[in-house]
Amino acid sequence: MALNIDQTKFLEEAMRKVKEQAFYMKHAMDNEDLKGTLTHASDMLRELRTGLLTPKSYYELYMKVLDELRYVEDYFTGLQKQGKPVVELYEKVQSCGNVLPRLYLLITVAGVYIKSLEAPARDILKDLVEMSKGVQHPMRGLFLRNYLSQVSRDKLPDVGTPYEGEEGGSVQDAYEFILQNFSEANRLWCRMQQQPTNAHNKDKKRREKERQELRILVGTNLVRLSQLQGVEAATYKEHILPRLLEQVVQCKDTLAQSYLMECIVQVFGDEFHIATLDLFLAACTQLKEKVNVRAILEGVMDRLATFAEANPAAIPPHLRTFDMFNTCVSKLLEERPGYSVVEVLRLQASLLNYALHSFPGNLEYLNLALGNCATALADKRAAHQEQAVIVAPLPFALDSEGVEVVERLLTLPLACLALKVLELPHFASLLEFLPWASRRQVGVTLLQAVYNSRAKLSDLESVEKLLEMVVPVIKEEPSSVLGSEEGQALRRQQNGEGGVEDAEEEDEAGASRSRGGGSTGSTENGKARRLEEEQLLLGRLVHVMASPDTDMHFRFLTVARRHFSEAPKDRFQYTFPPLVLATLQLVQRVRRREVAAEGADGKQEGDTQGGRAASEGASEQAAAEDGNGVLGLKKRDVPGVQFGCRKLFQAVHEMLTSLAPHFANLALKLFLEAAQAADRCEADAFKLISYEFVTQAFLLYEDEVTDSKSQIRALTAMIGTLLQARHFDESDYDALSTKVTQYAAKLLKKPDQCRMVALASHLFFVGRADEPGHYHDPKRVIECLQRSVKTADMCMASSQHMHLFVEVLNHYLYFYECGCPTVTEKYLSALVAFINDKRNEAALVGGGPAEGSSRAAEIEAYYKNTLDYIRLKKTQTDNKELADRFSAIQV
Known part of the structure; x- marks a missing residue:
């Protein structure tokens, strides 16, 4: 102080x-x-x-x-x-x-x-730079030479200046003056390190700090050199850079070498660096060991990479700049065995980044950099294992800094290469050196890069490789073969943490968070969200797999299924649905191949017309039990098709059976999707498959679905599936429709019963009479509708009862317009009159619970629109018969 x-x-x-x-x-x-x-x-x-x-x-x-x-x-x-x-x-x-x-x-x-x-400017400048040697005090001399540089900056005999000429001098005189001034300034700057005279300069760190503060006085000379208009790349290579590098190398000062090399990289143009790269790299290998050569090489590589990316043709191919950098790095590592593994990895990361931007299509360069890293880590692991017998009880593991560098090495090429990283043999081997959490992060980045590139996985080997690389995203870390204490010590080693005391503090902190509750809950929610995002990303991988050959495509899906099945059961909800849907999409392609093959052989199978009145003989043959799977279908080979539709449906059934115990609602929905896919195959042989899928959905509904909202969603999906089906036998369809109606009638809430029974009535009047596969049971239709009216009448205490009557009225109108014989104008007129009476009663009493509310206005508008629709149909001129029928309805 x-x-x-x-x-x-x-x-x-x-x-x-x-x-x-x-x-x-x-x-x-x-x-x-x-x-x-x-x-x-x-x-x-x-x-x-x-x-x-x-x-x-x-x-x-x-x-x-x-x-x-x-x-x-x-x-x-x-x-x-x-x-x-x-x-x-x-x-x-x-x-x-x-x-x-x-x-x-x-x-x-x-x-x-x-x-x-x-x-002449030349003579004056020469005189000044020589006489300035009269001040030998380092700090005073530096400031004096800085003043000389400032005064002369616009008075140099450069090209295009008034000071250039036969007498005034040339650009050579200009750069000679600057080089001499730089040489003297650098010498003075380096001498400051050996100045112990003043009390405040005795401390080495203080001297280094003071030198850091004065470094710009030396670097200004290099800026002046770079600003000379008359200096071209050839001049820079032959006369300027060699003298600069000579000064840098000979000064033998760590701080000076580091700063001046960085200055050279920053102040001179990219074209100059390309022309003199061999000289610059040779000087890098001659610097002192304490100089951070990696940072210097990173600087020049980053500059050239950016330049090459903006100007692809700027670097001549014959220069082979990557080989120059690689040779320099190899020489450094050979001559300086004391480099830590992290420094080695960082050097290779810079080399990899340069190759990515300068030679994006050259996988050989990328693989070489990754291979060098893998070799360095393998050597380090081998040395550790030799020592482990004596003093090191733990297996080899990177510290947190090393993990960060390796993770960067692996993620760097992903954005540019995406799926092409599968062609890099050393990518996977380097991935193995990372801990599980870091491998998972690299896997997530890889998946994102694949999707962003819109590339497709089109061969089985690539699918296998990619799924192996993202295994940490698929499943949890396997149990360690080490004991629990050793495993904890290994994790601390990877995280760069301390010993047992740190672990105890962590346990106490965890217990404290558990007692507090809030922080732990927030952390758990964050983990759950992250897990969901990762698994959804993984599920999308299924849609990246594509092959024109359906057999090969199914092999892709089979490999994905094998890997996804190894995950914890709670992740099936994210990965199995896309796998099931992709398989069902593939079914349609396979079916087209089967139909084409059967047609070519003259062996048409099943009813290609798709009507419900199918051949009983073909149906019995398809249903024969011969031990060929859960679906109970006899396998019939189709020429040219190794995996037929039956095989695909069998795979879907197995996946949904695995999913059902854990996610019943999701499995139910997917069973119905599979049933629709089987029905679209339009052949008698697939009736039983479709029936089996619907049956499984019904069993799930009965055993697992208990929530009211989930039941309504499930019943709506069931009704929709049966309405789209066109190829069930009449007896099977009747049984399924009846079962759904029974489910609807047994719902807990009366309003839900009313709506769902009314919706189920549509199952008994499907298609026009002239359409193949139609199904009409008018008696069941009117039974469902009457049941709905009665149920609605039981909901008098609910504010929804008027709305329910209007909804049922609309169902009546639909069937009446479709020509259902049991739905007559008598029922419609009576229902309209009934609704009017209820409205009048509500008005006399002073309104119901919803009187004056937005809900009441909504119901009133709904009913009014329904009546307007009836009146519109009465005046319809293009269909006189329909207009006459609607005229019989009293509104």
Whole structure:
């Protein structure tokens, strides 16, 4: 703290003296007193001779002095315009007694001298850079050379400037001047590390910090070089970069080498780097061991990768830049065996990223980088295993930093390659080094990349490989072969955690969270959401599999089913439905092949007309039991088809049987979907399959579905399935329809009974009389409708009873319009009159429970629209018969 106070006071005193001398200097300028001006300017600049300020404080003083030197420069410029020869000023300022003030004034005059064109810029610049060697104090010399760089930045004999010419100089003189100034500045900067004279510089870390603060004074010279318009790639390669690299390598300073190499990467253009890549990489291998060469290589690779991505033809193929980088990396690893495995992995990750962006289609480069990583990890594991017998009781495991790098290595190519990563042999082997959770994350990223690419899995080997890679997404981590204590220690090793004490603290924290409840609940919800997202993503994988050959496509689905079946049962709800639906979609393709094959052989099977009046003989043959599966169907081979529809339906049945005990509602719905798919096959041989699926759905309903809302949804799905079916035998259809109606009549709530029985009435009047597969039972229709009216009348205490009557009336109208003989105008007129009476009673009483509510208005509008529909039908002119029938209804 005392040091800071002294610094502040010293800086304030120096600032005061600068301000005081600047005031006298300006007064002398106003009086055109050149001698006084130079005297006071010299006294002002003398404050920069101090060695007691830190770089930060010295910089503040330096900037204040530079602000005042601008007035001096303007004064000299004015004298030059008045006709005073600048050479006299240039010689006069050299009479100043102290070196540092003299050089600052000399540089200031030199700027005016060069602009006046009274002398060649080349000679003046050469003179300045040589005389600046007179200041050898590292910090003072650095700031002086920075001032020289600032003054000369717009006065170099570059191409297109007024200072270029036979006498003024060329761009070569410009870069020679900058290179010499850079060389001297770098030498001074490196010398600061060996300056132990002042008390505040003795500490090594403090010196390094001070050098960090001053590094820009050296890097400014490289910026000036990069801004020269006359420097081309060839000049840079032959004359500039070799000298820069020579300075960097020979300085033998870790900080200087790191900073200057990064500067070279950042300030010069991409074309320059491409032209000189071999020189730059050769220098990288000569840097000190403590220099972070990986960061330097990452910088140049990232720049070239971005450049190559934007300009694909910019890098000539014959350069083989990837091979250059790979050779450099290999040499570094060979010469520096002390590199940690994480550093090795990071180097290869940079190499992989460069290959991805510069050579996106070259899988050889990508596999080479991944292979190098796998080899490094395998060597590390082998060394660990050799040592494990003696001192290391745990198996080899990466720490958290290593896991992060490997995970990045594996996810980098996914966005670009998607399914093509399956062609990288070392991808899977490198994946094995990750812990289970990280493998799961890579698997999720892989699945997302596959979907985003819209690629298709079209061969069995790729399906197997991909599913093996995403196994951690499919199932939980298998039980460790290690003991529980060893397993916990291994996990701590992977996570970079401590010993037993840390585990105990974690257990206590977990117990505390459990007692609190809120945090644990939130965590569990987050895990559940993440699991659901992952499993839905996994289920979509089924739809990525595609093959023109149905047999091969079924093999894909079989492999997926085998893997999905290894997951915990609670995940079946996400993965089995897409698998079932994909199989049912495949059934239609297989059926078309079967029909085509049967037609070609003259062996048409079943009733292709699809009517319900099917051949009894064919049905009995299809139903024969011969031990060929749960569905009880005799297998009949079709030429050219290895897996027929029966085989696919058998697979669907097995999957749904596995799903049903855990997710009954979902399995019920899928059983009905399968029944519809079997019915669409339009052959007698598939009647029993469809009947079996519907039967299984009914059994699930009876045994598992107990919630009222779930029952209504299930019954609605059952009714919809039976209404779409067209190929059941009449007796089977009658039995199924009756069963559904019974289910509807046994619902717990009366309003639900009313609605569902009315809906079930449609099962007994399906299709027109001239349509094949129609089914009409008018007697059952009127029974269902009358049952619904009675049930609605029992709901008087409910605000829904009026709405129920109107709903049933609409069902009556549907059947009446369809020509159902048992639904006559007598029933319609009576129901309309009944509803009107109920409305009048409600009005006399003062309204029901829903009087004045939005519900009452909704019911009234519903009823009014129904009556308007009847009146509209009475006036229909295009169907006189229907109009006459509706005219008999009294509304």
